[in-house]
Amino acid sequence: MTEQPAADRTGFETLAIHAGQEPDPTTGAVVPPIYATSTYAQDGVGGLRSGYEYSRSANPTRTALEECLAALEGGVRGLAFASGLAAEDAVIRALTRPGDQVLLPNDAYGGTYRQFAQLHQRWGLEITPVPITDPQTVAAAITPGRTTLVWLETPTNPLLNVADIAAIADAAHQAGAKVVVDNTFATPYLQQPLRLGADVVVHSTTKYCGGHSDVVGGAAITADVDLGERLAWHQNAIGGVAGPFDAWLVLRGLKTLALRMDRHCANAARIAAHLQDHPGVAEVLYPGLDSHPGHDLAARQMRHFGGMISFRVAAGEQAALDVCGRTKTFTLGESLGGVESLIEHPGRMTHMSVAGTALEVPADLIRLSVGIETIDDLIDDLDQALGRAKPGH
Numbered sequence: 001m002t003e004q005p006a007a008d009r010t011g012f013e014t015l016a017i018h019a020g021q022e023p024d025p026t027t028g029a030v031v032p033p034i035y036a037t038s039t040y041a042q043d044g045v046g047g048l049r050s051g052y053e054y055s056r057s058a059n060p061t062r063t064a065l066e067e068c069l070a071a072l073e074g075g076v077r078g079l080a081f082a083s084g085l086a087a088e089d090a091v092i093r094a095l096t097r098p099g100d101q102v103l104l105p106n107d108a109y110g111g112t113y114r115q116f117a118q119l120h121q122r123w124g125l126e127i128t129p130v131p132i133t134d135p136q137t138v139a140a141a142i143t144p145g146r147t148t149l150v151w152l153e154t155p156t157n158p159l160l161n162v163a164d165i166a167a168i169a170d171a172a173h174q175a176g177a178k179v180v181v182d183n184t185f186a187t188p189y190l191q192q193p194l195r196l197g198a199d200v201v202v203h204s205t206t207k208y209c210g211g212h213s214d215v216v217g218g219a220a221i222t223a224d225v226d227l228g229e230r231l232a233w234h235q236n237a238i239g240g241v242a243g244p245f246d247a248w249l250v251l252r253g254l255k256t257l258a259l260r261m262d263r264h265c266a267n268a269a270r271i272a273a274h275l276q277d278h279p280g281v282a283e284v285l286y287p288g289l290d291s292h293p294g295h296d297l298a299a300r301q302m303r304h305f306g307g308m309i310s311f312r313v314a315a316g317e318q319a320a321l322d323v324c325g326r327t328k329t330f331t332l333g334e335s336l337g338g339v340e341s342l343i344e345h346p347g348r349m350t351h352m353s354v355a356g357t358a359l360e361v362p363a364d365l366i367r368l369s370v371g372i373e374t375i376d377d378l379i380d381d382l383d384q385a386l387g388r389a390k391p392g393h
Contacts, residue, residue: 013258016254033061034244037244038054039053040052040053059244064247065242065248066078066079066219068254069209072188073188075222078219080205080219080241081219081241081242082243083204083206083216083240084203084207087203087220088182089115089119089240090235091180092115092120094231094233095148095180095200099126100124101126101146102128102151103147103151104130104151106130107159108129108354109157110351129358132154133293135167138171139168145176149179149180150180151180152168152179153182153184153185154181154185155294155306157367158365159285160294160308162292169196178199179197180199182202185207185306186306187209191303199223201221202218202219205218208261209254209257211253212339216246218242260339261307264307265304265305270379271370271375272284272289276291278386281311282364284311285312286310287305288304308336308368308369311368312365312366315364316364324343326385327381327385330378332344334349334350336369338371340371341370342371343366346365347365
């Protein structure tokens with residue numbers, strides 16, 4: 001990775017606490033206030049006071065979050081949305097037109113695929129799923145003049161595949177296409193796609209950025225000023241913006257993102273190694289394992305390997321469903337990235353929308369969002385759910 005300019009060398013943890021969050025000029029409050037207002041007094045017709053007129057267009061609490069997100073991703077413009085899919089919708093509309101081809105991972109998140117295939121494809125987009133683990137395969141699927149967007153997740157949800165962002169961005173740019181990276185699994189603490197050549201980064205801030213399973217939100221960040229203006233226009237025109245309280249909750253979550261991710265990653269690494277030796281597990285999908293085909297690439301472009309693990313149960317689908325129903329510390333639920341550990345069956349839950357398509361996930365797959373609880377408690381819980389208690393238990 002290229003060396004950052006001196007102005008960009010402020011530490012991640014410092015940016016998370018201070019970027020966009022100067023003490024309130026009126027009261028001195030060190031935490032940005034929740035500006036629960038829809039409109040603002042103007043100093044004469046067309047004379048905006050501090051740049052605000054209506055909270056769909058801009059709100060001071062949302063501005064604080066957007067500036068912090070831009071700083072953490074190494075971008076120049078951040079935009080906060082009501083959900084991750086609202087952010088994706090605005091980005092797709094800003095970067096594509098009817099007749100364009102979009103490349104999508106062949107193991108993309110089910111909600112992303114649903115939005116492309118069942119919404120935008122109806123309006124003339126051509127959606128082409130491709131394996132994103134080989135940059136040459138992605139490059140070969142690009143049609144110059146028609147492919148305008150290459151959409152990546154890395155690691156992917158739920159198969160934890162890893163894409164070479166820099167190589168794919170280079171191939172896409174040579175053909176005149178933009179690259180969007182869903183960085184939800186990695187977070188800006190573990191990976192900064194804009195510095196690797198991506199044009200836009202999107203997040204479901206519901207997940208690790210918020211970090212406490214108490215908010216729904218999304219974000220889009222870019223390092224290009226003009227592209228930032230285009231995205232901002234679509235954000236305002238479509239209107240799927242983050243409310244002030246939601247923005248405040250995500251901003252609060254970002255302050256501890258680095259600390260939480262260190263623990264998420266440490267716990268996930270222990271669990272992945274443990275599951276790899278479990279007789280009831282057929283395969284563990286985690287980039288931190290040496291056996292993972294994307295391990296070396298992930299080690300180069302990520303700080304750590306993340307808190308998400310998927311694994312396949314040796315006895316098949318029903319056994320996987322039974323494991324999901326037997327955990328006690330792991331909560332059966334959708335979503336991810338909170339401090340609590342979650343377990344789910346993607347085929348029946350988060351990825352139902354890709355059933356019967358080229359993106360259908362294995363029926364025996366379980367996905368874990370590893371939380372920050374005591375690691376021995378998490379391992380014991382998985383052991384009892386898989387049917388192997390520790391000696392003496």
